[in-house]
Amino acid sequence: MRRMTLLKVLAAGLALAACVDDGGETAIALDENLQLGELTTExxxxxxxxxxxxxxxxxxxxxxxxxxxxxxxIEDCVAIWRACLISANEPLTSTRCFTYDFEGCAVTVAEAKTCLIAMAGTLKALSCGSSLDLLQPPAECAGVRAICPSILENGEGF
Structure with missing residues (x-):
């Protein structure tokens, strides 16, 4: 159960992090206090x-x-890790940014960023010797889960 929860959170986080805007437009400065539900498409x-x-x-x-x-x-994990490293495909990546779950969400931009960066830090710290207890959404995501659980749970928003 814990594995599936983190996998959903991870997949969702990577989906958001993988969004790209190649339009060459100048970046806008976001007000960190804006709620996700208040954001324009841009x-x-x-x-x-x-x-x-x-x-x-x-x-x-x-x-x-x-x-x-x-x-x-550990031995099996290392074998899977090695096979993954030499594979041509990139695991757990996405080319889309799923923002439709932002509608009505009261999580702020700052809270969302903090959660996502903490998720990445947790994942970067993992190794085949890691305890499965580390496969939990970080504490920095508690507010996001409480306010807009669908963003983390459906695997498509974050």
Missing amino acids: EATQLCDDVKEPMKLAKADQCDLVGLLNSSE
């Missing part, structure tokens, strides 16, 4: 752009998670 896209770099995971970090989710044995 502001929502800017939020995606703002968290893209801090949320970026190296392939090795992504493969650590794949190994942990697929085996509780």
Whole structure:
């Protein structure tokens, strides 16, 4: 159960972090106190752009998670990790930014950013020797879960 919860949170976070705006437009400064439900389309896209770099995971970090989710044995996890590293595909990535769950959400831009960056930090710290207890959404995401649970739970918003 814990694995599925974090996997949903991770997939959602990576989906948001992977959004890209190649339009060449100048970035807008977002008011950190704005609620996600108040953001215009342009502001929502800017939020995606703002968290893209801090949320970026190296392939090795992504493969650590794949190994942990697929085996509780260190040797098996390492084998999965190695296979993942040499694979041509990039695990757990997305090319879309799902912002439709922002509608009506009272989480602020600052809270969302803090949660996403903490999720990335948790994931970057994982290795095949990590305890599965680390596969929990970080404490920085508690407010996001309480205020707008669908954003973290449906695997498509964050």
